[in-house]
Each structure stands twice: as structure tokens, then as C-alpha cells.
Amino acid sequence: MLKIKKRNHTVYPIIVPVSYSLKSINFYLYQSGDTLALIDAGLNNEECWNALLETLKANEFSLQDITQILLTHHHVDHVGLVDRIVSEHPIPVYAHPYSIPRLKRERDFMERRVEFFATLYKEADCGEAGETQVRYLKNALQKNEKKAMQTDVHSFDQARMDLEIMEVPGHAPDQVSFFHAETGLLFGGDLLIQHISSNALAEPDFEGRRQRSLLQHMESMKKAGSLEPTTVYSGHGEIIHNAPALVETRLMEIEEKADKLKHLINEGVMTANALAKTYYEKRYSTQFPLVMSEIIGHLDYLEAKERVGKEKQAGVWHYHLT
Ligand SMILES: [Zn+2]
Structure with a gap:
């Protein structure tokens, strides 16, 4: 008290x-x-x-x-x-x-989470960069167990x-x-x-x-x-x-980024991985998990707005304009 x-x-x-x-x-x-x-x-x-x-x-x-x-x-x-x-x-x-x-750090959940990223990066066509990140997550699983x-x-x-x-x-x-x-x-x-x-x-x-x-x-x-x-x-x-105004700004920024990605798709950049490399250049390798989240998130947004569609080819999502 x-x-x-x-x-x-x-x-x-x-x-x-x-x-x-x-x-x-x-x-x-x-x-x-x-x-x-x-x-x-x-x-x-x-x-x-x-x-x-x-x-x-x-x-x-x-x-x-x-x-x-x-x-x-x-x-x-x-x-x-x-x-x-x-x-x-x-x-x-x-x-x-x-x-x-x-x-x-419940073991079952943390293992499911690593599997989730393995699939996510595979379907985004991330290749070696995705595999490296998944290896890192697998190692972290054991190393960080005591951090629970x-x-x-x-x-x-x-x-x-x-x-x-x-x-x-x-x-x-x-x-x-x-x-x-x-x-x-x-x-x-x-x-x-x-x-x-x-x-x-x-x-x-x-x-x-x-x-x-x-x-x-x-x-x-x-x-x-x-x-x-x-x-x-x-x-x-x-x-x-200034929360309401800040929210407006953040929503506008998302709209702008999504629009840029749409232009890249229109130019023939079709997978999340290719979009991430083209859009983020250097940051693709230095901040890989972050840039993949950003690209996949904005693709979800474009999809929800029905501005792009996607189809799976050889296990990889390919995006196209609708
Ligand atoms: Zn946080």
C-alpha cells in the first residue's frame, strides 16, 4: 500500500x-x-x-x-x-x-515460429538470404532459451x-x-x-x-x-x-510506399524478394527481416485494396497488377 x-x-x-x-x-x-x-x-x-x-x-x-x-x-x-x-x-x-x-520461449511455439519464417521466405523467393536468417533463428532458439x-x-x-x-x-x-x-x-x-x-x-x-x-x-x-x-x-x-495528425501522416506514408511498389510490379519486379532488393538496395542485406516484413506488409495492403493479385509459381508468390 x-x-x-x-x-x-x-x-x-x-x-x-x-x-x-x-x-x-x-x-x-x-x-x-x-x-x-x-x-x-x-x-x-x-x-x-x-x-x-x-x-x-x-x-x-x-x-x-x-x-x-x-x-x-x-x-x-x-x-x-x-x-x-x-x-x-x-x-x-x-x-x-x-x-x-x-x-x-515455449519450445513448441518457438519452433513453429521458425518454421513459419522458413515458409515465408521460401514463398517470397528469398533463397540464400532467407536460409541464412532461418539458420540464425534456429541457433537463437537454443542460445536464448535461458533468456525466458x-x-x-x-x-x-x-x-x-x-x-x-x-x-x-x-x-x-x-x-x-x-x-x-x-x-x-x-x-x-x-x-x-x-x-x-x-x-x-x-x-x-x-x-x-x-x-x-x-x-x-x-x-x-x-x-x-x-x-x-x-x-x-x-x-x-x-x-x-498530435496523435490523430500523426496517424494520418503514417497512413499516407504507407499509401505512398505501396504506390511505389505497385510501379515496380508494373515494371516486372514480381516477387517479394526482388521487390525488397530493388526498393531497399543496401538495407536488404543489413536489415533483411525488417525489409521483408515491410515489403510483404505493403503487398498485403495492395492485395486487400485489389490493386494487385498474386499466383504461386513453383512455390513462389508472383504479383501482378489487377
Ligand atoms: Zn516493439
Whole structure:
């Protein structure tokens, strides 16, 4: 129970600068009534740990005052400190049910996930680059087994909180945002980032089926924009005060990129792999999984809009204009 003065709907951001394109790793303390929730848990490093302790101290809290941890999604830069916090101060941790096999690195699921990427890259005609990535994932499977989260993770229905949980898949299949309607506060995870577009990553669902991640991401952004939140507490970069306009910008960028791909298809570039190489050039080899997600996502969008069609030839999807 909190001993300090009660404040409602008060957010204490924990911002940890990084030198790469994300600019910062952000997570948040959210105080309401007699709860003090930690929303996301940074990276598992000293910078994030110290930033957490400093933010607590600066606001006259201690680690022992945190009542629960809420996770927006399973990515390593959002869950890093969970085990360390809970080992010092046992509190419940809540996440979407889809987070659990990923956080716990459940063997069956993780193997299905590797198979998913093997098929995805084969059908996209990725050849050697795809095989290399699948080999990397297979090695990581064993190497990272000990990185599985030790802490038990519960689904949100057991949590005591005044935040509404919104499923916002796309960037990750398990991503949620937390919304407080009265004040217009939205904890967005990586749904919206002020200075860069968030990636809609290719991922399977629990059964190993491919999700249309970019289409999901677009729907999720629209859903968040339509709430007209006053403030979006983002997982990276600056805190966002113009969410509806930012959503419009991001949707327009997707439209523009899809249009460029359509032109390439018209010029005879027909497979996802060929499109990725042509469109991304150097980044194709340096950021292979990311660029494949982008290309496949935008092809899904063009397909959904019936601007392109596809047919399988020798096990590979070939795209054409409709
Ligand atoms: Zn993420």
C-alpha cells in the first residue's frame, strides 16, 4: 500500500536515451488511487535499472511502492527489467495472453515460429538470404532459451486498474495500449512513434498462421487516432501530443510506399524478394527481416485494396497488377 500522498492519473516517464534510431527507451510509472503501475520495463541493463530507481526516488517512491507491472508487448526493450524487479519485490505482472509463449520461449511455439519464417521466405523467393536468417533463428532458439522470463505472467482480467485495455496488434501480435478516457492518456507501446514509423513485423499467430501485420497496424493506428488522445506515452522518442495528425501522416506514408511498389510490379519486379532488393538496395542485406516484413506488409495492403493479385509459381508468390 502506498504511504505517500494520493495522486490520480499521474504519469512519471522514465526516458533512457540510446544512440540508435529509436532515440530512447521509454517506460512509465502510472499512479492512480492506491496503485502505482510500471508500464513496460525497459531493457535489461544498468542504464534502465538506474533510471527506474532515480525516477522513483525523485518522486518520493521506492521500488517497494510499485504495485504491478503492465506490459504493452513482449519485445526485449519493453520487458527487460521484469525478472530483476520481481526478484527484489514480488508483484504481479500482466500482459496479453499472446505474450506468454513468446516471453516464456515455449519450445513448441518457438519452433513453429521458425518454421513459419522458413515458409515465408521460401514463398517470397528469398533463397540464400532467407536460409541464412532461418539458420540464425534456429541457433537463437537454443542460445536464448535461458533468456525466458522467469516471472509468472497473468492476463489483464486479473489486474486492478482504471485503464482500458485496447488490443492494437500489428507492430507485435500481442500489442496492447492502455487508455484512460477521462483524461485522454494513452500508453501506446510502439503503436505510434513521433520521429519514425513503427514497423509492422511479420509474425505468426499462436498456431503458426501468418498475420496481415501491416493491415492490423493500420487498423490499430486508426482506432487509437479516433480516441483523440491528448497525450500518447510512446515506447520510444518523444511523448506525442498530435496523435490523430500523426496517424494520418503514417497512413499516407504507407499509401505512398505501396504506390511505389505497385510501379515496380508494373515494371516486372514480381516477387517479394526482388521487390525488397530493388526498393531497399543496401538495407536488404543489413536489415533483411525488417525489409521483408515491410515489403510483404505493403503487398498485403495492395492485395486487400485489389490493386494487385498474386499466383504461386513453383512455390513462389508472383504479383501482378489487377
Ligand atoms: Zn516493439
